[in-house]
Every structure is written in C-alpha cells, then in structure tokens.
Amino acid sequence: MYEVSVIVAWRPILHFTRISFLALFLLVNCSPKSASYGVLAALEQMLLGLGVGNGGGGGIFPPYTGSHSFLPGDSVNLNGNSGSVGNGTILDPSNNGSALGIATEGNGVPNLIFLYQGTNTTPYAVDVNGDGLADYYLCYPSDGTTTLHTGTNCGGNQVFVRPGQGFDTNGDGVVDNPMMALLASDFTVPHSSISPSPGIYGGAQNVTITCADNLAPGNIAYTLDGTTPSLSPANGHITNPPSTSFAVGGSGDGDYTVQYRCRDLAGRTEGVNTATYQINHAVPNVTISTPFSSAYVSANSGAVNLASFSWKSNQTGSYSVRQGGTGCTDGNVIDSGLASANAANTSFVQASQLAVGLNTLYICVTAGLTGRTTITITRDDTPPTVSTNPGAGAYGTSPVSVQLVYSDDSGSASGFTVLYTLDNSNPTINSATGAVGNGIVYNPSTPISLSQTTTIRFLARDPAGNVTSSVQSSVFTIDESLATITLNSYSPASRAVNASSNQSIAWQFAGNGASYKVLIGGNKCSSSTNGGTTTYQAPSGTSYSNLSDCECTSGTALAGGASAFKSGNVVSSGATGSDIQANTAVTTVIDNLNFVVGKNSVLFCVANQTNQPHYASVVTSIWKDTLAPQVTSTTPTGGYTGVDPTLGSVTVVFSEPMDSSFTPTMVFExxxxxxxxxxxITNIKYVWDSNNPDTFKAVLPWVYFPENALIRWKILQNTMRDVTGILLASDVVLSFMTTTYSNAYGYGFTVFKTNGNDATTGLGVAHNYGSGPVALSSSYPGDLVTGDAVTGLKWKSTEESGTFTYNTAVNQCSSLNLQHGGVGYAALTNWRLPTVQELETLSIYQASGSANPPAVTSGAFTNFSSAEYWSSTLFVANPTNAWFVNFNDPDSYFNLSSSLYHVRCVSGVPNSH
Incomplete structure (x- = not known):
C-alpha cells in the first residue's frame, strides 16, 4: 500500500461517506492515521471531477446544479435576499459529516435534514418531516445565497422559512406547512424498532433500525461496543432519519449486542433499547435474496392480491414460511418444502393468507438445528383517501396554491399515486399495475397553482393497488375583485371626541364582499422593496404583497360595550345583528375607550372572500382631545435651510382637528x-384641508419667498383653537432660510453675444418680447404686460411709481394681486418682485463707452428708468444687503436693504421650472 500526502487549500465539505472504495484504495493509506473527513471530502471532489465513481461521465449530474459547502456552526438565511429572515444554524450530531442538517429553532436539533444524491457532497434537498424524502429543494444562486424551492434547479416557487411557524410555499406571506409550529407543541417521545428480531442466526445479519414518531422522526444513535448511545454528547454511530442499516456477526460465532435509540425533530429522545444476536454457524443461515415484489397487498378485487420473494439457505433442510407466530414453532404455515443448500427459492403469498396490517413472516430451515430470517409485508384492504388543502370554496387571491393530501392506513410514505385533472375529465388508473390512463400525477413538492375558477378531479392508488372508491372533485371559485368603501358622515362631525364621548361613522360599500371589520390601526406595517417588488411586513413578521391585506390583519379589534357594527359577515339580503349588505349604509359606533389621546387611525376593511381574502380598506382619523392643540409638523420645516423660494406657502399640521371657522392671525418677517x-400679507389666503381637519395652508401674496432670506412666522395664541374650543397654549413661532431659484432647480438663463455695430455688440440674455406691451384682459385694457417668449415670464410694462426700500418693494409687487377687487392687475394674481437672475434678463450689455442707457429694449416697455431696480434676492453673506440691477451700466450689485430703488414687477414661472 502507498500512503499519499495531499496538500490543498480548502474549506472542508462535510459528508464524505459516498467516496468510492477504489478511490480510497488508490489515494489514501488503508489504515489512515487520522479520520480527517475534510481531506477525504476534498479528495472525493477531485475524483468526481475526474469522473471516478459515476460511470466515467465526470462532474456533477442532475437533478440539480450548484455547489455549496456547509460547516457546523455556520449561519444561513434560507430566504436569500427576500427581506425576511429565515436563519438557521448548520449542525452535525454525528461529528463526522454523516448526519448534517439545519436547526432553525435554536434548540440544538437539526429540523431540516440534508439529502444528497449519489456521491455528491453538496445537498440537493431538505427533509422536514423525517421520512427521508425531499420536501423542498436547495437552490444556490450566483450571489452566494441559499434558498429553498418547490422544484429542482431553483424551479417552482421559492419556499420562505418562517422560524417558529413553518414554510410559505407560494410567497403570499401565509404559512402553508406549519411543521415548526407543530414541532413546538409535540411532547410525544418517539420509538424505534429493529429487524430482524433478536435471536440465533447461522451467519452475519443485516440489521435495520427504524425511528417512528407521531409527527417527525429524527436522528438515530446506536452502538456495537457495549457503551450507551447518546446524541448529546455524541456517542456511537449517529445517522439521519428515518432508518439505518448495518451488519452484525461478521467476526464469527458469538453474541453481538446492539444498543439503540432515536430522537424526533422536536428534540424528544427515547430510552435505550437493547437487541442481542447470537451467531452459530451450525445453524442454517437463511437470507433474503430478493425482497417482496410488492411490500403491500390487498384482498380487494383488482388490487395487488399476490406478492413473491426469493431466499436461500446455506444448508440443505426442510423449510416452512410462517405467518402470525413468534418464530419457527407457531403461526400459520403458508409455504413449506425442501430447500437445497445455496439454491434460490421463491415463495408466493396471497393477501388472503395474511392478517390486515403489518405481517412478519418467518422463513425457517431445519438441518438438525433450525435457522431463520424474517421478512415483512402489509395487507391493506382499505382504499386511500385524498383531500384538498385548502378545501373547495370561494377565494379572494390568485393564484391559490392547492395541495392534494393523501392518507392511507398503511402508513406508507411512498409507492402511492395521486392523480388529478383540471379539464373536467375523470382521472383513471389501473389498480393492479398502477398504469395511468388519464390525468396528471401529483407531485407533493409542487402544489397545484390556480389562477381562475377551476374544478379539480382526483383519486389515489395506494401501494396495495386499492383505489379511492370514486373520483373526488373540488371546485375553487376565484374572484379577486375588491369592494369600494365610502365613509358618509361622522358624529360628532369634527371627528374629535372628549374624554368620554363615543364616535359614530356612517359608511357603506359597493361590490364584492364576504365579511368586514373595523379596526384601530392603519399604520402598523413596514414596507421594503427588492428587485422592484414591494412587500409589506406586519408586526408579527408575516409579509404581504398588498398594504391593505397587511393592515387589515394587523389592526386592533374594537372593544367596549358601546361599539356596534365592528365586524361581521356580508349577506345578500335580510341582514340581522352585525351582518351588513352591499350598498346599504350602516353606522359603526366606536367606544371611547378604543381611543388614545391624540390622533387615532380607524381602518374599515371589507374582505372579498372567506378564503385567502384580499381586503379593500379605507382609513380615517379620529382625535381624542383633552389637551391644548400643538403643531406637529410644518412645511417648510422649522429651522430648515435651503427652502425652495417658489414654495410661497406655509403648511401647518396640528395634533388634532382645528376649528376652521376661526381665522388665524399670522405675522411674517x-x-x-x-x-x-x-x-x-394683506391678501394672504388660509386654506383648510377638507380631508384632514388638522391641516391648513397659508398661501402668501408674494407668490415666491424672498431669496436667501431668513423668514420668521408666527401664529398668535388666541387666534386658533381646536374643534372643542381649546386655544393654543402659546404663540407658534418658527423660522426657515430660503435658497435661490437657481440653486433649487440648477437653472440659469441662456447668455448670448449680439452682433452689429459697436453700440450693440456685447453679452446679454436671450429674450423675445414680440410686439411689446399688450393688454392680456379685455376687461382691463389699461393693464399692459410685456411677455418674454424665451423665459416665459410676464413683466408689468410700466414700472412702479416712486422708489422703495427692499421691504416695501416686496410688498409693492404683491399689492398688484389685490387690484380690481382681488382679480389682480391684468387679471393675474401671481405678481411678485423678480429674482436677480430674472431681472438680469432685461439687460442688454452695451459696448464700452456706449451713450445709450438704459440698457434695455426700451420699446418693449412703456417706461424704463436709467436707474437701480430691486430684486427679491438678499445677499447671502450679509442679509442687511439685497441685490439690485443698475440699468445705467447695466450690472448687478448689492446694497443696504433700506436703500431707495425702483421696482418692476414680474408674473409667472420661468420656462425651466
């Protein structure tokens, strides 16, 4: 043997037991000095890349792609980048990579068991109920995340893990598989069984330990050395559910003791079991060559009535196959004869020879001494049942994810077929062979997705060939249309209650409705956007794709004996009690105890269906008033800098509804x-929000705020009160700082160079005054306006009479909006003092030495002084100064705001806005 040293940079990939014997023989010492499963895993990956152990094809083969390495202690979010958290911890109870899984509940028990395909060391699926079958498939996207799906290769729906609850298989925020919640309430201890039964055998036996549980079996621990098996701390051999097999008796004659136990996925562990096998080569060694052709049979006509198996004995002797006994001396003999040494024997079993349920058959051979083995078969005469989950009915969301739930008294987790159709035809299947005649074979990992009203017809065949007594059907009616809710009136109309009064709201709905509820809430859900899709998360952690669905499942139900029409059903006619009808007004009374002091959101919800409903909703506000009103927010915000000067208004929001019949007194400085x-602010306008009686807007006569201005405003304390008559506790005083129009919008007027003789050559700002002064309103022919087609501004053709300080200049232009009884000069009500940039658009920059001031197109105006004109722009570095344009030069300057200059007023918004 050669010993090979391998030096690699690697992260160990747990689970190496599937590496081929040949590869180990060639690459590692037969008696390794240490059990480095990480090195073995790395070697296995190398061999797989070379094609060793998979037919020489090389690489990783279907049904899945992607690779990932997991280490015990790693944390993984199985929901990927969805925004919700589905964290779990990688655990390996075996400590050697042979029992790897994910624990989501923080109890040290892996409740998602990894499943592997062939020799691949990357798991392709997880088993969540301990039956050893794939429930959800692992997906390894290129962004490095790990997610679960209902189909292989990241196919089907993404499955979202909700720790403590279960699995959401269609992304609607509702848990479809509540396994984790069930595990949390499972206190039943599992139990394990061993086969063959302990006894005397003529040779080594292949022993199988099976863990069974009322809900979900888990890890199995066993020892062969006389020590006590333990899962925590780990001792002995530890494997994943539901069963494990191994050989005993390979060292020759003698007694072999197996101690074993198992733990379910809820963490409950059974006591230690003991089985002793005595190996004696003088006893015939009976072994099963081929298991039963069908592990299930039935006495029903057309089902699987007969099954066969083959076996052999290493000694010649007489044999018997016995049912219903405890060994080779009792029970019913259903087959007998003479067995030749090492010759194949086939025995047949009729369903009628068996008892209903699990039968253990003893195959006994006598050659002086008697040897035996056992085999099991189940007689199942009861047809299976299938039901839909959820059940038939009307549904308000699409798609509806429907599972076909198979149930059978055999307890088999495989070998059955569930068949369905969606086209109103009947599914058919051959009961004896299982051949499908018509229909779709249902895959439990891929629920049926319905997006329109559909009839599902279905049946099932169990492993014994029993077929459901008749084709079942379920009708799913899907109507996603939502109601329209209208709030008609309030009592009190102010939508404000004192410390004891109740609030009544008259309302109705039109359209599709199944039930309704009135809740306190309406702002409890948070939103997040991922990949352009917005989801809403309730305080419970459940996610919804629709805000109304989230809020209507998160609000607080109305309490108090005075509350009426707070929830109930929608009926088509004859409404009684708390029921309501479409297009029929009802009055919901909300008991005062439901309200807290301040603003309360009241949510009206109408569900479109009883099952998986969407909700239509309307939210309104009710105030509970025991305190003086306060300002909760303003626009512009108090203390804010960089305010857009074009805003020209102040919006104030109070802590409760205000008395709009009271006209506030405001001061602006x-x-x-x-x-x-x-x-x-002589012609200031106060506008109350009809939908929000806590909000009003002060629309200022200057249209724009002055630029670069620190502005302070006040509401005098005794000029505003709430709807219950409580005055402001004190004056409201706030201030803000404006910026310039060009800073707010990144805009400057176009500069151009004139052409011609020396008297007109220079730089200026593009403008087009057309035919000059015009009367915009036939009602006021004397009100002349000069429009600029380039800038979009309208200028008063004549300047204001006299000279003004900066302050009086601002007010002088706003006074034009009061002319003609409030119709405004030239029927315009947006006159204002121009900004310095706007004022500069009137300039023509004369050539040096020109003797033709003022530097404007004078014919476009009825008068223009060769003088200084105020702009609305204060000098930002020193607000004692403001900018003006001197039309003697012309040029822009700044001077003390107390200086006396001319004024020309402007109307409109520049084209760039």
Missing amino acids: FFDGSTWQSLN
Whole structure:
C-alpha cells in the first residue's frame, strides 16, 4: 500500500461517506492515521471531477446544479435576499459529516435534514418531516445565497422559512406547512424498532433500525461496543432519519449486542433499547435474496392480491414460511418444502393468507438445528383517501396554491399515486399495475397553482393497488375583485371626541364582499422593496404583497360595550345583528375607550372572500382631545435651510382637528441683519384641508419667498383653537432660510453675444418680447404686460411709481394681486418682485463707452428708468444687503436693504421650472 500526502487549500465539505472504495484504495493509506473527513471530502471532489465513481461521465449530474459547502456552526438565511429572515444554524450530531442538517429553532436539533444524491457532497434537498424524502429543494444562486424551492434547479416557487411557524410555499406571506409550529407543541417521545428480531442466526445479519414518531422522526444513535448511545454528547454511530442499516456477526460465532435509540425533530429522545444476536454457524443461515415484489397487498378485487420473494439457505433442510407466530414453532404455515443448500427459492403469498396490517413472516430451515430470517409485508384492504388543502370554496387571491393530501392506513410514505385533472375529465388508473390512463400525477413538492375558477378531479392508488372508491372533485371559485368603501358622515362631525364621548361613522360599500371589520390601526406595517417588488411586513413578521391585506390583519379589534357594527359577515339580503349588505349604509359606533389621546387611525376593511381574502380598506382619523392643540409638523420645516423660494406657502399640521371657522392671525418677517422686518400679507389666503381637519395652508401674496432670506412666522395664541374650543397654549413661532431659484432647480438663463455695430455688440440674455406691451384682459385694457417668449415670464410694462426700500418693494409687487377687487392687475394674481437672475434678463450689455442707457429694449416697455431696480434676492453673506440691477451700466450689485430703488414687477414661472 502507498500512503499519499495531499496538500490543498480548502474549506472542508462535510459528508464524505459516498467516496468510492477504489478511490480510497488508490489515494489514501488503508489504515489512515487520522479520520480527517475534510481531506477525504476534498479528495472525493477531485475524483468526481475526474469522473471516478459515476460511470466515467465526470462532474456533477442532475437533478440539480450548484455547489455549496456547509460547516457546523455556520449561519444561513434560507430566504436569500427576500427581506425576511429565515436563519438557521448548520449542525452535525454525528461529528463526522454523516448526519448534517439545519436547526432553525435554536434548540440544538437539526429540523431540516440534508439529502444528497449519489456521491455528491453538496445537498440537493431538505427533509422536514423525517421520512427521508425531499420536501423542498436547495437552490444556490450566483450571489452566494441559499434558498429553498418547490422544484429542482431553483424551479417552482421559492419556499420562505418562517422560524417558529413553518414554510410559505407560494410567497403570499401565509404559512402553508406549519411543521415548526407543530414541532413546538409535540411532547410525544418517539420509538424505534429493529429487524430482524433478536435471536440465533447461522451467519452475519443485516440489521435495520427504524425511528417512528407521531409527527417527525429524527436522528438515530446506536452502538456495537457495549457503551450507551447518546446524541448529546455524541456517542456511537449517529445517522439521519428515518432508518439505518448495518451488519452484525461478521467476526464469527458469538453474541453481538446492539444498543439503540432515536430522537424526533422536536428534540424528544427515547430510552435505550437493547437487541442481542447470537451467531452459530451450525445453524442454517437463511437470507433474503430478493425482497417482496410488492411490500403491500390487498384482498380487494383488482388490487395487488399476490406478492413473491426469493431466499436461500446455506444448508440443505426442510423449510416452512410462517405467518402470525413468534418464530419457527407457531403461526400459520403458508409455504413449506425442501430447500437445497445455496439454491434460490421463491415463495408466493396471497393477501388472503395474511392478517390486515403489518405481517412478519418467518422463513425457517431445519438441518438438525433450525435457522431463520424474517421478512415483512402489509395487507391493506382499505382504499386511500385524498383531500384538498385548502378545501373547495370561494377565494379572494390568485393564484391559490392547492395541495392534494393523501392518507392511507398503511402508513406508507411512498409507492402511492395521486392523480388529478383540471379539464373536467375523470382521472383513471389501473389498480393492479398502477398504469395511468388519464390525468396528471401529483407531485407533493409542487402544489397545484390556480389562477381562475377551476374544478379539480382526483383519486389515489395506494401501494396495495386499492383505489379511492370514486373520483373526488373540488371546485375553487376565484374572484379577486375588491369592494369600494365610502365613509358618509361622522358624529360628532369634527371627528374629535372628549374624554368620554363615543364616535359614530356612517359608511357603506359597493361590490364584492364576504365579511368586514373595523379596526384601530392603519399604520402598523413596514414596507421594503427588492428587485422592484414591494412587500409589506406586519408586526408579527408575516409579509404581504398588498398594504391593505397587511393592515387589515394587523389592526386592533374594537372593544367596549358601546361599539356596534365592528365586524361581521356580508349577506345578500335580510341582514340581522352585525351582518351588513352591499350598498346599504350602516353606522359603526366606536367606544371611547378604543381611543388614545391624540390622533387615532380607524381602518374599515371589507374582505372579498372567506378564503385567502384580499381586503379593500379605507382609513380615517379620529382625535381624542383633552389637551391644548400643538403643531406637529410644518412645511417648510422649522429651522430648515435651503427652502425652495417658489414654495410661497406655509403648511401647518396640528395634533388634532382645528376649528376652521376661526381665522388665524399670522405675522411674517424677514431678518435684515439686525432686526426683523415685517412683510405685507394683506391678501394672504388660509386654506383648510377638507380631508384632514388638522391641516391648513397659508398661501402668501408674494407668490415666491424672498431669496436667501431668513423668514420668521408666527401664529398668535388666541387666534386658533381646536374643534372643542381649546386655544393654543402659546404663540407658534418658527423660522426657515430660503435658497435661490437657481440653486433649487440648477437653472440659469441662456447668455448670448449680439452682433452689429459697436453700440450693440456685447453679452446679454436671450429674450423675445414680440410686439411689446399688450393688454392680456379685455376687461382691463389699461393693464399692459410685456411677455418674454424665451423665459416665459410676464413683466408689468410700466414700472412702479416712486422708489422703495427692499421691504416695501416686496410688498409693492404683491399689492398688484389685490387690484380690481382681488382679480389682480391684468387679471393675474401671481405678481411678485423678480429674482436677480430674472431681472438680469432685461439687460442688454452695451459696448464700452456706449451713450445709450438704459440698457434695455426700451420699446418693449412703456417706461424704463436709467436707474437701480430691486430684486427679491438678499445677499447671502450679509442679509442687511439685497441685490439690485443698475440699468445705467447695466450690472448687478448689492446694497443696504433700506436703500431707495425702483421696482418692476414680474408674473409667472420661468420656462425651466
């Protein structure tokens, strides 16, 4: 033998027992100095890449792709990047890679058992109920995550793990397989069995230990050396469920003792069992050559009535096959004769020779001494049953994921067939052979997805050939349409209650409805977006694709004896009690005890169906008022800098509904560097939000805020009160700082170079005044306006009479909006002082030495002074100064805001906005 040393950089991949004997023989010492399963796994990966042990084909073969390595103690989120957390910990109770799984419940017990294919060391699926079969398939995306799916190769639906609950197999946020919740309430201890039964045998025996449980069997531990098997701490051989097989008696005649026990997936462990096998080569050694042709038979007509198996003895002697006894001296003899040494014997068993249920047959050979072996077969005369989960009925979401649930008294987890159709034809199957005549074979790992009203017809054949007595059918009616909910009136109409009064709300709905509920809530769900898809998570952790569904399953039910029409059913006619009808108004009374002081969200929900419903919803606000109102938010936010000057309004939200019949008194000021200067708000408008009586907007007459201005506003304490008459506790005083229009929108006007003689050559801003001053309104022919087609601005053709300080200039332009009884100059009500950039668009930059001021297209205006004009832009570094444009040069300058300059007013918004 050669000993090969291998030096590799690797991360050990657990699970190596499937490496071929030839590969081990060639590459490692026959008696390795240490059991380094990591090295063996690495070698196995190398061999698989070379094609050793899989027919020379090389590589990893179907049904799955992808690879991953798992180490005990690793944490894995089985929900990938979905936004929800499905964390589990990798555990290996065997400590050698032969029993690897994931624990999601933090109890040290792997409840998702890894399954492997062939010699592959990457698991392809997980078993969640301990039957050894794949329940969900592992997917290894290129982003390095690990997820579960209902189909192989990342096919079918993604399966989301909800720790403590179970598995969501269609992504609707509802747990379809509640296995984890069931495990949490499972206190039944499992039990294990061993076969063949302990006794005297003529040669080595292949022994099988099987773990059984009321819910989900788990790991098996056994020893052959007389020590006590243990799962924690680990001692002995530990394997995954549901069974394990091994040989005893290979060392010659003598007694061999097996001690064994198992643990279920809930973590319950049974006591230690003991079985002793005595090997005596003088006793005929009877072995099974070929197991039963069918492990299940039935006495029913057309079913599997007969099964056969083959066996042999190493000694010549008389034999008997016995049923219903405890060994070779009792029971019913169903076959007998003479057996030749090492010759194949075939025995046939009729279902009628067996008792209903599991039968243990003893094959006994006598050649002086008597040797025996056992084989089991089940007689099952009861046809299986199949049901749909969920059951038939009307559903409000699509698709509906339907599972066909097979049940049979045989207890077999395999060998059965469930057949269905979706086209209203009947499924058919040959009961004796299992050949499908018509229909689709149901795959438990891929539920049936229904997106429209459908009839499912189905039947089942069990392993004994019994077929359900008749074709079953379930009708699934799917209607996703939602109701329209209307809130008609409130009492009190203010939607505010005091410390003891109740709130009544009259409402109705139209359209599709099955039930309704009124809840306190409406803002309990959080949202997250992944890959363009938004999901909503309830406080419970359940995710929903629809906000109404999330909120309507998360709100708080109404309490209190005064509450009425708080929940009930929707009926088509004859509504009684708490039932309601479509298009018929009802009045929900909400007991005062449901409200907390302040703003309360009340949610009206109408479910479109009884099963898996979608909800239509409407949320409204009710205030409970025992305190003076307070300001909860403002726009612009108090203390905020960089406010867009075009906002031109202040929105105030209070802590409760306010009395809109009370007109507030507000004061607006700007800081000139040393003092606060009052701004004229003579024609300010106060607009109350009809849907939110806690909100009003002050629309200011200047249209734009002054630029680069620190603005302070006040609401005087005795000028506002809530709907119950409580005044503000004090004046509301807040301030904010504006930026410039160009900073807010990243905009500047186009600069161009004129052409012509020296008197007109220079740089300016593009403009097009058309025919000059025009009357925009026939009602006011004297109100002339000069429009600029390039900038989109409208200028008052004549400047304001006289000169003004900065403060009075702002107010002078806003006064134009009051003319003609509030119709406004030229029927416009958005006159304002221009920004410095806007004012500069009037300039034509004359050539040096020009004697033609003012530097404007004078014909476009009725008058234009060769003088300074105020802009609305304060000098940001020193608010005692404001920018103006000098049309003697022209150029932009800044000076003390108390200076007296001319004013030309502008209307409109620049084209760039």
